[in-house]
Amino acid sequence: MSLHFVEFELNGCQIDGMVEARRTLLDFLRCDVGCTGPHAGCEHGVCGACTVLVEGQAVRSCLMLAVQANGKTVETVEGLSGGPKELHPIQQLFREEFALQCGFCTPGFLMTLVALDRSEPRPNAAEMREALSGHLCRCTGYQGVLRVIDRLTEDRK
Amino acid sequence: MKAAPFDYLEAGSADEAVCLLGEAGSDAAVLAGGQTLMPLLALRMTSPTVLIDINPADDMAGITHTGHGLRIGARTRQADALHDPFVARHLPILGEALGHVGHYQTRARGTVGGSIALGEPAAEQPAVAVALGASIELRSTRGTRQVPAREFYLAPYATARAEDEVVIAIHFPAWPAASRAVFQEVARRRGDFALVGLVMLLDVQDTRVERAGIAWFGMGPTPVAATTAEQALTGATIADIDPRELAQLALAQVEPPEDLHASAHYRRTVAARIFERRFRTLTEKVAA
Numbered sequence: 001m002s003l004h005f006v007e008f009e010l011n012g013c014q015i016d017g018m019v020e021a022r023r024t025l026l027d028f029l030r031c032d033v034g035c036t037g038p039h040a041g042c043e044h045g046v047c048g049a050c051t052v053l054v055e056g057q058a059v060r061s062c063l064m065l066a067v068q069a070n071g072k073t074v075e076t077v078e079g080l081s082g083g084p085k086e087l088h089p090i091q092q093l094f095r096e097e098f099a100l101q102c103g104f105c106t107p108g109f110l111m112t113l114v115a116l117d118r119s120e121p122r123p124n125a126a127e128m129r130e131a132l133s134g135h136l137c138r139c140t141g142y143q144g145v146l147r148v149i150d151r152l153t154e155d156r157k
Numbered sequence: 158m159k160a161a162p163f164d165y166l167e168a169g170s171a172d173e174a175v176c177l178l179g180e181a182g183s184d185a186a187v188l189a190g191g192q193t194l195m196p197l198l199a200l201r202m203t204s205p206t207v208l209i210d211i212n213p214a215d216d217m218a219g220i221t222h223t224g225h226g227l228r229i230g231a232r233t234r235q236a237d238a239l240h241d242p243f244v245a246r247h248l249p250i251l252g253e254a255l256g257h258v259g260h261y262q263t264r265a266r267g268t269v270g271g272s273i274a275l276g277e278p279a280a281e282q283p284a285v286a287v288a289l290g291a292s293i294e295l296r297s298t299r300g301t302r303q304v305p306a307r308e309f310y311l312a313p314y315a316t317a318r319a320e321d322e323v324v325i326a327i328h329f330p331a332w333p334a335a336s337r338a339v340f341q342e343v344a345r346r347r348g349d350f351a352l353v354g355l356v357m358l359l360d361v362q363d364t365r366v367e368r369a370g371i372a373w374f375g376m377g378p379t380p381v382a383a384t385t386a387e388q389a390l391t392g393a394t395i396a397d398i399d400p401r402e403l404a405q406l407a408l409a410q411v412e413p414p415e416d417l418h419a420s421a422h423y424r425r426t427v428a429a430r431i432f433e434r435r436f437r438t439l440t441e442k443v444a445a
Contacts, residue, residue, distance in 0.1 A: 001162035001163065001164065002163075002164040002165050004165065020162065021162070021163055021164060021165035021208065022159065022160040022161070022162055022163060022198070024160075024195075024199075027159075043158045043199055044158070044195075044196035044199050044200060045192060045195065045196050045263065048260075048262060051262055057236075057265040058261065058262045058265060059262055059265050059266050060192075060262050060263065060266075062195070062199070063191050063192055063195040063196070063263070063266065064191060064195070064266065065165070065188075065191075065195075065210075067165055068210065068212060112261065112262060116261075130261070130347070131260070131261035131262075133260055133261075133346070133347040133348050134259075134260025134261050134262045134263065134348060
């Protein structure tokens with residue numbers, strides 16, 4: 001079992017720590033850093049609740065080792081808006097469209113949509129829907145999220 | 158749901174990966190995108206003592222156009238291959254297949270070489286490699302060799318790769334730009350492995366089939382090349398081919414599995430239908 005020093009930028013702040021090799025990025029964020037926005041759902045890459053951005057790309061943080069984030073830029077739902085009383089435009093759309101029920105899967109959905117919203121060329125509504133197939137909502141509250149996609153792609157027209 | 162302890166080593170290049178794997182021996186595993194290995198570790202279905210991470214090995218990523226086709230570095234991310242202009246131009250069928258591999262979030266990490274090396278019988282990329290006649294470049298401290306994809310897959314998750322060999326690249330041969338291609342999979346949900354999958358390439362000159370490459374996935378212990386149907390097609394005139402008979406010929410070599418998700422009978426029936434339908438559409442213009 002090897003121990004490793006890991007250092008990376010999380011939501012604009014430098015953080016570091018010692019990790020066991022087997023520590024996933026998800027567990028490191030939640031248990032060691034106290035950043036509990038990425039949710040631990042299935043912990044084997046199926047549900048998408050733990051989705052974070054690494055170097056701007058939406059990835060499942062349960063399928064990445066913490067040590068692999070060394071030197072990278074990581075973003076979680078905590079970093080989306082300017083402060084606790086502000087909402088990112090996509091979070092605002094979630095609120096307006098009632099795009100969450102219990103909210104457990106929401107951070108994952110948000111991170112994927114933020115990554116899509118930033119990417120060039122900008123994906124169309126069908127591509128966004130396809131990308132959301134990587135997220136499960138056990139409340140089955142998908143319709144609201146699909147309305148968010150409609151609004152997002154409407155704004156771009 | 159947590160992995161057993163292991164040592165972690167970074168490989169900064171292909172050569173370093175080969176050396177580390179040679180030294181580590183049979184208890185080591187190569188970590189590429191981790192989209193399969195990480196769940197297997199978490200579920201403790203595998204517990205290597207050493208993990209060799211090839212993510213830092215930038216020389217293993219990238220797609221180059223060689224005189225004979227495309228060489229895809231093993232650590233090329235699926236998302237990058239999906240949007241690669243060479244793939245779009247020379248291997249559109251691989252691009253189509255990649256759209257069915259996992260999800261947007263897993264393709265950002267998952268690699269082409271990882272899927273090729275794993276040998277999941279219902280996976281898309283191995284079937285494309287088999288249909289197109291690709292070969293797999295393997296390297297160990299003993300040297301480098303290339304194994305045809307058609308000889309690489311031995312059983313579910315068992316390949317011709319020796320314990321000390323690293324998958325370095327996949328070589329896809331060029332097919333004429335006008336080749337007709339079919340990629341189809343039947344799955345319960347988007348991103349799932351296929352219940353039935355078909356890859357078919359036809360190089361048709363005028364009305365004559367010069368060359369055919371056909372492979373099934375999810376239809377046996379490995380991707381299966383339909384060599385009997387390929388032979389029947391080669392040199393044949395499109396108008397002389399009965400698609401229904403050809404479908405049966407293409408299915409003669411498969412023994413579809415029977416599991417919770419689909420019976421063998423279901424798989425065979427669906428496979429025959431999609432083969433016949435897609436073959437007709439593919440060749441309609443030629444026959445007319």
